[in-house]
Amino acid sequence: MMTMKDVAEKAGVSISTVSLVLNNHDAGRVKPQIAAKVRQMAEELGYKPNPMARSLRTSRTGILGFVSEQIQGIPYTSKALQGAQDATSRYGYIILLVDTDGSARQVEQTSTLQRYGVDGFLYSKPSSQVTEVPEELVHSPLVLISTNTVDNRFPIVEPNEFAIGYDATKRLIDSGAKKIAYIGNAKPTITQATRLEGYRRAFKEAGRTFDDRLVVNVGNNDPALEMVSRLFDEQHPDAFFCYDDSRTWYVYECAARRGLTIGKDLSVIGVGNLDFIVDTFTPKLTTIAIPEYEMGYWAACKLISLIEKRSLGPHPFPDELSNLPAIDAASPAKVHCRLIENESVISK
Known part of the structure; x- marks a missing residue:
């Protein structure tokens, strides 16, 4: 198994520099070109962080909960989950899914996630009606995906x-x-x-x-x-x-x-x-x-920034998702929706 020491030797930098970069604490502390070299070396060597060690060091588990209703039957929500998974993977987190019908079963399942020590939650409800956030979620870091609520306590990302x-x-x-x-x-x-x-x-x-x-x-x-x-x-x-x-x-x-x-x-x-x-x-x-993948990606990045109490840097999104609002955008953060030209509009 490759270690930070291996990455440091390959990149020609100190172990502390590797630690800053691979824990995403390099902004303003490590030169961008050096940080890029460290990440490249880590990828080439196949370095993977030790989640147990990180948990002991940070008091975080690296686990996020994704709570949604009937996700398998709704293509929009499943795409949001994929976007969230891709983002969390980039930052060394994993997602545990709760697919619920909104009944008491949701309380039981969410409580189980909390016993596993999840660091925060993403919540998506397939509805354009105003809804209340489940009480069992409100005391954890929380980001809502396309969910209208009766208050403005939590960040929301939604289509424009x-x-x-x-x-x-x-x-x-x-x-x-x-x-x-x-x-x-x-x-x-x-x-x-x-x-x-x-x-x-x-x-x-x-x-x-x-x-x-x-x-x-x-x-x-x-x-x-x-x-x-x-x-x-x-x-x-x-x-x-x-x-x-x-x-x-x-x-x-x-x-x-x-x-x-x-x-x-x-x-x-x-x-x-x-x-x-x-x-x-x-x-x-x-x-x-509807940019569900993009909203899931944004929501996961926002949640991680809340959990870690830091900015994710100037470029938290892949280039192909560059139309996303900034992580610190006012809530609700609105994502522009792309018009797909096909054949049903008359050409001049």
Whole structure:
């Protein structure tokens, strides 16, 4: 097993310098080029920190708890978990998962994690409703992922929902669309209201008048299809921004029944970038991706900075995630969502 002494000899520096660098305490204390050399040598030698030794030295276990509801059935949350795992691995931590239904079982499972001595928690609830943080979590370092709470005690990272509505609508305006409908969610959620606000702002900035006759909030199945069908016949939109990818199906179906072709006669943009929808529809759906991986990565980095009571340095994120807000950004930290161009928007 490689030790810090081996890394120090290979890099030509002292063991204390290696310790500072590999414990991420080098900022302002070790020259950047030397720190980079130490990390390179550690990687080449396959150096792995001893978690037991670190635990004794720091009174931390290097274990984080990830508490979520029904994670396996929700692709967004599973991507957040992957992002968190990648971040924790980078900083020498591991994650233990609690997949719960929100019942008393959650209390039991979370208490078990606390007995293992977890250093802090990530909490994600698949809901756009305001929720209370479980009492058993509030006394530990805690970061929330896309979870709206009744207070502002804990850092939150979430998608920029306003920008989702704004960007989708502006894209349709720029495509030349004249009558842009919004197919929203019948449930009065925070997400629904904020995306609608972005939709309205795009109209205002383009010098257009908002027309509430082009807004239809739907649920599921036949009633939703009937409402979208009525919108087609009464208002004759030439473009649609849909609350999520699932609701774009009603637009595709109504267009097909009328002999209209998406991408040629009508434009459609969804939200979610769900593979089983985007890759199934013809033409392929243009959509906005929810950055769950990025939010999980950010949340884990934020949690580690709280646990260790330090900054993670000027570059805590990989280059491909450079659009993330700073670790010390005001809460809620909002992550911009990327528009994925496919084939469902008419080209000028």
